[in-house]
Amino acid sequence: xxxxxxxxxxxxxxxxxxxxxxxxxxxxxxxxxxxxxxxxxxxxxxxxxxxxxxxxxxxxxxxxxxxxxxxxxxxxxxxxxxxxxxxxxxxxxxxxxxxxxxxxxxxxxxxxxxxxxxxxxxxxxxxxxxxxxxxxxxxxxxxxxxxxxxxxxxxxxxxxxxxxxxxxxxxxxxxxxxxxxxxxxxx
Amino acid sequence: xxxxxxxxxxxxxxxxxxxxxxxxxxxxxxxxxxxxxxxxxxxxxxxxxxxxxxxxxxxxxxxxxxxxxxxxxxxxxxxxxxxxxxxxxxxxxxxxxxxxxxxxxxxxxxxxxxxxxxxxxxxxxxxxxxxxxxxxxxxxxxxxxxxxxxxxxxxxxxxxxxxxxxxxxxxxxxxxxxxxxxxxxxxxxxxxxxxxxxxxxxxxxxxxxxxxxxxxxxxxxxxxxxxxxxxxxxxxxxxxxxxxxxxxxxxxxxxxxxxxxxxxxxxxxxxxxxxxxxxxxxxxxxxxxxxxxxxxxxxxxxxxxxxxxxxxxxxxxxxxxxxxxxxxxxxxxxxxxxxxxxxxxxxxxxxxxxxxxxxxxxxxxxxxxxxxxxxxxxxxxxxxxxxxxxxxxxxxxxxxxxxxxxxxxxxxxxxxxxxxxxxxxxxxxxxxxxxxxxxxxxxxxxxxxxxxxxxxxxxxxxxxxxxxxxxxxxxxxxxxxxxxxxxxxxxxxxxxxxxxxxxxxxxxxxxxxxxxxxxxxxxxxxxxxxxxxxxxxxxxxxxxxxxxxxxxxxxxxxxxxxxxxxxxxxxxxxxxxxxxxxxxxxxxxxxxxxxxxxxxxxxxxxxxxxxxxxxxxxxxxxxxxxxxxxxxxxxxxxxxxxxxxxxxxxxxxxxxxxxxxxxxxxxxxxxxxxxxxxxxxxxxx
Amino acid sequence: xxxxxxxxxxxxxxxxxxxxxxxxxxxxxxxxxxxxxxxxxxxxxxxxxxxxxxxxxxxxxxxxxxxxxxxxxxxxxxxxxxxxxxxxxxxxxxxxxxxxxxxx
Numbered sequence: 001x002x003x004x005x006x007x008x009x010x011x012x013x014x015x016x017x018x019x020x021x022x023x024x025x026x027x028x029x030x031x032x033x034x035x036x037x038x039x040x041x042x043x044x045x046x047x048x049x050x051x052x053x054x055x056x057x058x059x060x061x062x063x064x065x066x067x068x069x070x071x072x073x074x075x076x077x078x079x080x081x082x083x084x085x086x087x088x089x090x091x092x093x094x095x096x097x098x099x100x101x102x103x104x105x106x107x108x109x110x111x112x113x114x115x116x117x118x119x120x121x122x123x124x125x126x127x128x129x130x131x132x133x134x135x136x137x138x139x140x141x142x143x144x145x146x147x148x149x150x151x152x153x154x155x156x157x158x159x160x161x162x163x164x165x166x167x168x169x170x171x172x173x174x175x176x177x178x179x180x181x182x183x184x185x186x187x
Numbered sequence: 188x189x190x191x192x193x194x195x196x197x198x199x200x201x202x203x204x205x206x207x208x209x210x211x212x213x214x215x216x217x218x219x220x221x222x223x224x225x226x227x228x229x230x231x232x233x234x235x236x237x238x239x240x241x242x243x244x245x246x247x248x249x250x251x252x253x254x255x256x257x258x259x260x261x262x263x264x265x266x267x268x269x270x271x272x273x274x275x276x277x278x279x280x281x282x283x284x285x286x287x288x289x290x291x292x293x294x295x296x297x298x299x300x301x302x303x304x305x306x307x308x309x310x311x312x313x314x315x316x317x318x319x320x321x322x323x324x325x326x327x328x329x330x331x332x333x334x335x336x337x338x339x340x341x342x343x344x345x346x347x348x349x350x351x352x353x354x355x356x357x358x359x360x361x362x363x364x365x366x367x368x369x370x371x372x373x374x375x376x377x378x379x380x381x382x383x384x385x386x387x388x389x390x391x392x393x394x395x396x397x398x399x400x401x402x403x404x405x406x407x408x409x410x411x412x413x414x415x416x417x418x419x420x421x422x423x424x425x426x427x428x429x430x431x432x433x434x435x436x437x438x439x440x441x442x443x444x445x446x447x448x449x450x451x452x453x454x455x456x457x458x459x460x461x462x463x464x465x466x467x468x469x470x471x472x473x474x475x476x477x478x479x480x481x482x483x484x485x486x487x488x489x490x491x492x493x494x495x496x497x498x499x500x501x502x503x504x505x506x507x508x509x510x511x512x513x514x515x516x517x518x519x520x521x522x523x524x525x526x527x528x529x530x531x532x533x534x535x536x537x538x539x540x541x542x543x544x545x546x547x548x549x550x551x552x553x554x555x556x557x558x559x560x561x562x563x564x565x566x567x568x569x570x571x572x573x574x575x576x577x578x579x580x581x582x583x584x585x586x587x588x589x590x591x592x593x594x595x596x597x598x599x600x601x602x603x604x605x606x607x608x609x610x611x612x613x614x615x616x617x618x619x620x621x622x623x624x625x626x627x628x629x630x631x632x633x634x635x636x637x638x639x640x641x642x643x644x645x646x647x648x649x650x651x652x653x654x655x656x657x658x659x660x661x662x663x664x665x666x667x668x669x670x671x672x673x674x675x676x677x678x679x680x681x682x683x684x685x686x687x688x689x690x691x692x693x694x695x696x697x698x699x700x701x702x703x704x705x706x707x708x709x710x711x712x713x714x715x716x717x718x719x720x721x722x723x724x725x726x727x728x729x730x731x732x733x734x735x736x737x738x739x740x741x742x743x744x745x746x747x748x749x750x751x752x753x754x755x756x757x758x759x760x761x762x763x764x765x766x767x768x769x770x771x772x773x774x775x776x777x778x779x780x781x782x783x784x785x786x787x788x789x790x791x792x793x794x795x796x797x798x799x800x801x802x803x804x805x806x807x808x809x810x811x812x813x814x815x816x817x818x819x820x821x822x823x824x825x826x827x828x829x830x831x832x833x834x835x836x837x838x839x840x841x842x843x844x845x846x847x848x849x850x851x852x853x854x855x856x857x858x859x860x861x862x863x864x865x866x867x868x869x870x871x872x
Numbered sequence: 873x874x875x876x877x878x879x880x881x882x883x884x885x886x887x888x889x890x891x892x893x894x895x896x897x898x899x900x901x902x903x904x905x906x907x908x909x910x911x912x913x914x915x916x917x918x919x920x921x922x923x924x925x926x927x928x929x930x931x932x933x934x935x936x937x938x939x940x941x942x943x944x945x946x947x948x949x950x951x952x953x954x955x956x957x958x959x960x961x962x963x964x965x966x967x968x969x970x971x972x973x974x975x976x
Contacts, residue, residue, distance in 0.1 A: 062853040063744055065790035065841055074836070074845060074853045079501050081845045081853055083836040117835050175836055363888040363921040371920055371955040385957040392924070395902050395932040400891030400925050407957065 222270035239419035356432035381413025500828035507849035547582035578628035606643035640722025742792035752859035888921035913944030
């Protein structure tokens, strides 16, 4: 249940505050770090726990014109306007109906253009686990299910294969650089 | 260089740049025929304080240049030289040179020596021409200050009008380990101002065993003979942590006064003698600053203001949430709660307005550069132009103010360059030889209007139209009103080089001007009359943080349409809309057919109604072009707090920002100029 | 007569930071019955605090009618003393017996 996960996350929070420097780098320099895992179809994905701001239940967002289909729209996150990406659609999986388990994982990342917040819609969040940087393996071809560029690597944890998301690349591709397409219907 | 020194430096530069602006303003107001003595005095004071400050920080180049400048100003002040047009021009050039030197010094980059030398030479030449130059130079050959350093080497010794001897009782108060507390530094600075004698007193010194090495028990009596005012001395003493008693004495008898003033002993400099000086310098050291800076002005970091603005925005949202909660409550809400909420609403609005006012600054700062611009440019073009400015006190949002400067400069240059004719042309046209350029600013409802105009030749509309037709901007059979023709020059690609002489330049970057102003949520409009002149009217929102809008519904989404753009909102009657070949849907509005944009088409939404008769349409306008915007439903008018889409995402065509509605959901704010352009592009395709 | 007068060697840098140590050294000698030598040769930097300390030392010795001998020469020392209008000795030669003085 999302609620339990949030409890776990909050227990983990003090490390976020006492360990600010790792937030900026959020990279493989750490030998071992905690990741939040979540389900997307039959796969289990993971993001660095230090990037996670909040996990909230799915609620409708405001649609954006001329946005790619995986860009669901904008969410009000305590007064700031945050884009929300449907990760299923982003990875070419078929869109699933939103259920009570569907959650938005809100991440915050420091980029060259400042701190950026955004939400990822996933099927459900499952757990917080430790992974060892040494366990991280190169990404094999995933058979077209997901863009390989968005994957940092794979890690086997307790018989499960975790797919570690490359969040920086996701931001670079989907939030910052993409050209705003012309308005619909403009010939 | 220590951090402390850098801080002092930045203070000095800030003040110096402000002073230079004030000096320039005063110079431009100087009437060569009847110079205002107080104005010359204030100009002199500026040069003087910059010299003092730069001398103190050992910016010797600046100090030396300012000294020459000051010398000339002093001649003017004493009436020994006439204030002529060339003098004023030279002084204006000097302020430019000085500004350049200060900027270079600030950036620690090399000063443009050649320019400095040229102007300094001009200043010296002008000084050499003064009637009494020969006598005075001879008279003061004897008078030289032995302790003067490089600073004084540049001084023509002839001009020592107000030699005063000051006695300073100097008692350090700080503990000596404090950085910069060593009194010797202050003495060195003072020694550079003139002739200094120093006497130490040891009467406060305790028995050796009781002596605390960190306390300065010694005191000094400083006797300083200088032509500088007490202010300059104070400026130096202020850096010392010390109690200082400054006393003026009789002019040193050993120093013969220059011939012209010998018969007429100079009055003591402005401040009263025996002023008690404190290290903070509030006794009068700020007078130069007070003369230039606006009263009651404060400097606040914009970030802080933005934060405050955001907080208030949240309160507005919270309040409207509460209001909605009460409205939907069952059992019906208690009247008193409602009354309280209404009260809260008013309070919040007042708070919002007062916070907004903190961000507001008078437009004066944007206007202040124009007297100089007009002066220089008209001289270069041999035109006679009178600049009339009104409404300089009109306040604008700081962010708007920062961005409006360049477009205004562009418009003013265009008016001077291409609007106002040469004197002979004007006379031939039966007009006064002196052209008028006007800059007006005023508040009109929730907007600020800025007009830039002239009484020049006006635009040649026929030529603009034929040019536009040739460029395909206007169809061969399209009929355009004069107003619409004039506004064609704001079209991108309405290039100048091929356009007729009266126009050339008018078109340069006018599209950029328009774009800049639209980015600020404003509109720009051009009015012109052949032979009588043209004017550009810029309408800007009071603030960028809040927008009055109409909320509209389309396909389950809510959008905010800025109220300023809306001319009318109507319910369709059957048959009003028509399908025109090549144009698409049009709507008859006040006798004109205007294109219709279905917002659901533009934004790719599934609307509740496709039938024009069932929905609503708003007529919106941008750059004189009207467009009908078709939506499902008009919901109501409300004030919204603008939030940027780019903080976490990127810019979206047709959307200027977003806001949070009373129910906590996000609504996009429509970018009307963008939508109107979209309609034009669609029609052109 | 004391034949071997003690010598205080002023360090290269004599500033307010070094004054506590200098004061302890001088305090031990302030009532020394014989002549005290102060050698300024090494001084490259001296501030008002140190000059004040030396000045106070000399003044106290004069009051007790004891002699202080300045030896060595240091331009930095001379310049610093001149800048605050103190004469803590003329530092002219190694054996000059100039007493501390100040303009009054």
